Amino acid sequence: MVFGRTDRRKQNAVTPLALKLLVAGGFGVGKTTLVGAISEIKPLRTEELLTEASRPVDDTSGVEAKRTTTVAMDFGRITLRDDLVLYLFGTPGQNRFWFLWDELAQGALGAVVLADTRRLEDCFAAVDYFERRGIAFTLAVNCFDGAERHPEEAVRDALDLDPGVPVVMCDARERESVKEVLVSVVEHALAGGASRSPATV
């Protein structure tokens, strides 16, 4: 806090409240499409130290003490009001970037797990991740053309979801559809859909 001269702080009178939602799911499931359907989207470059655990198996050099790799994520901003901003982060799909998720998940309002019924197994890891950390998530089935329409119950059973987890059918290309998905996540969080206990890794 700065005291005095507050009358001169024109443009900074309102510092918005910033919140974030995560968008997870396997490669090609429509994460980038979903974020782009509702917000201006930009790739966000982050860089991570490659630890032994995250170092790619084909990297045998191992001599540099400090080696980093860049990871690109989808990043979108939705201005809900002057004083309320919602940020969307598309989580990186690769296994070796799990450690990055921990930072993203910190303080997240909730998450969307996108699933494609033709390869439901691709979202197991994400479902597992958010369940274990008590982060509210909605399972959104991206209805690709030509994909069989699995009834909600079949998807729920296949993924062994808690009864409280919302399952919604969506079209990641449609803004209205994506709005419903995001509303569902926040409603779920509001209903106490997840216990906010400290992360147990």
Add this chain to the structure above:
Amino acid sequence: MTGDHWYDDAAGPVVRPYTMTRGRTRGPGEDRLDLIALVVAEDFLTDHPDDVHAAADRTLSPEHLDIAGLVRHAPQSVAELATGLDLPVGVVRVLVGDLIDGGYVRVSRPVPPAELPDEGILREVIEGLRAL
């Protein structure tokens, strides 16, 4: 999760992006710099709206000035600064740390990361989304 299709193009080449930060990977106050932490201009910046460069001390790099220039207009999250200036997040963290030290900016992080915002705010988010 072992299928080949799991691997995507998210992984870039191995690089060393820290030239701009003179090799520093940890900035002061880095623990506070969440991706959505908002960087807010201090009076010093807003009081010199036309010439940050002249007002700023000479140790600031062009990238420092870019950040200062952006946040003078409106608070920006760390992630937005990174995308807006096409800089990796780690670099932005270090540079923002310098600007905090210099008294140019501060960081606003109203909701502690370990807590959910209160019900009222969640309802406002829902209303805001519906109204989009």
